[in-house]
Amino acid sequence: MSQEVSDYSIYRRVVSQLMQGEEQLPSLPSITLDIRRALSDTQTSIGSLVHLISRDPGLAALLMKHACSALYRQSRQPQSLHEVIQLLGMREVDRITMAHSIKSLFTLHSPAHKQLFVEAWGRLVIKASTCAMLARLLSRITPEHALLASLLSEVGTLAVLSAFKDEAVIPSSELYYKLCREYSKPLSVIVLKKWAVDSEYIEVIRETGHWHFSRNQRLDLLDLVNLALYHALKERHVDSPLPPLQELAAYQKILPPQDFIGENGELSLVISHRGDIQAIAESLR
Incomplete structure (x- = not known):
C-alpha cells in the first residue's frame, strides 16, 4: 500500500468520526442567532437592527460593501447602515449575515490549516459571486439568495477542515480535495440541518453537480448554483471531465441572446462580467 493511500485512509477515518459527532461540527455564532431572531420578528425596527449589527x-462593513457593489446600480450609494438595510431589505440582510457567518465559523489552527482554508474560501467566493451575478442577469431570484445558496452548498468543504483542528498532520491540497469530493455533500446536509436553515438549501445540495437534472422550465436556484459551479470548474480545472455547456439542463433554460457561448465554452455574459464578479468576491474575502 502506498503512503498516499495509507494517509487517505487515516484522513477518511478522521472525517467519518466528525460526521458521527454532531457536537464537533461548527455552530452558528451567537451574534448571528441574535440577528436572525430579530430579523424574523416583524416588530423589529431598522434602528434596533442597526444597533444589533x-x-x-x-x-x-460587508453589508455596506455589498450594497455598493456591482449587484446594485444606484445613482446614489447608501451612506449609512440604516440606508443599507432600507436598500437591501430584511430578508437579504439575513442572507448576507449567514454568508458572513460561514467564514467566521472555522478557526484556523496552523499555517497549513490556514492555507487550505484560504484556497477553499477563495474558490467558494468566486463561485458564489458568479452565482449572484447570474441571478441578477438571468432570473427573478435575488442575488443574495443565489449567493447564499452557493456558499451553503459547500459548507461541507469547509467542515472537512474541522476534522483536522486537533491533528498534528494536515492533508495535502490534493488529498483535501479528494476528501471534499467524498464528504462535502453529506457533511453540508448534516451541518445545515443542525443550523435549521430552509429546506430549499438542502435540496439544492442534493442535486448540485447533477448537470442534467431539472425541476421545472424556468431558471431556479439549483440551476444558478450549477451554472456557477460549472464555470468555477471550467476556470480552475481546465481538464475537468465536464459536458459541453449546451448540454446542461440549466443552460437550456437561458433565452437568447444571454445564452451565447464564447470560444472557451463559457457563457459570454460570465466572461464580460468577470470584473464585477471579482469585485463581489473581494467583499467576501
Whole structure:
C-alpha cells in the first residue's frame, strides 16, 4: 500500500468520526442567532437592527460593501447602515449575515490549516459571486439568495477542515480535495440541518453537480448554483471531465441572446462580467 493511500485512509477515518459527532461540527455564532431572531420578528425596527449589527463591525462593513457593489446600480450609494438595510431589505440582510457567518465559523489552527482554508474560501467566493451575478442577469431570484445558496452548498468543504483542528498532520491540497469530493455533500446536509436553515438549501445540495437534472422550465436556484459551479470548474480545472455547456439542463433554460457561448465554452455574459464578479468576491474575502 502506498503512503498516499495509507494517509487517505487515516484522513477518511478522521472525517467519518466528525460526521458521527454532531457536537464537533461548527455552530452558528451567537451574534448571528441574535440577528436572525430579530430579523424574523416583524416588530423589529431598522434602528434596533442597526444597533444589533453594529456589534459585529465585520458584518456591518460587508453589508455596506455589498450594497455598493456591482449587484446594485444606484445613482446614489447608501451612506449609512440604516440606508443599507432600507436598500437591501430584511430578508437579504439575513442572507448576507449567514454568508458572513460561514467564514467566521472555522478557526484556523496552523499555517497549513490556514492555507487550505484560504484556497477553499477563495474558490467558494468566486463561485458564489458568479452565482449572484447570474441571478441578477438571468432570473427573478435575488442575488443574495443565489449567493447564499452557493456558499451553503459547500459548507461541507469547509467542515472537512474541522476534522483536522486537533491533528498534528494536515492533508495535502490534493488529498483535501479528494476528501471534499467524498464528504462535502453529506457533511453540508448534516451541518445545515443542525443550523435549521430552509429546506430549499438542502435540496439544492442534493442535486448540485447533477448537470442534467431539472425541476421545472424556468431558471431556479439549483440551476444558478450549477451554472456557477460549472464555470468555477471550467476556470480552475481546465481538464475537468465536464459536458459541453449546451448540454446542461440549466443552460437550456437561458433565452437568447444571454445564452451565447464564447470560444472557451463559457457563457459570454460570465466572461464580460468577470470584473464585477471579482469585485463581489473581494467583499467576501
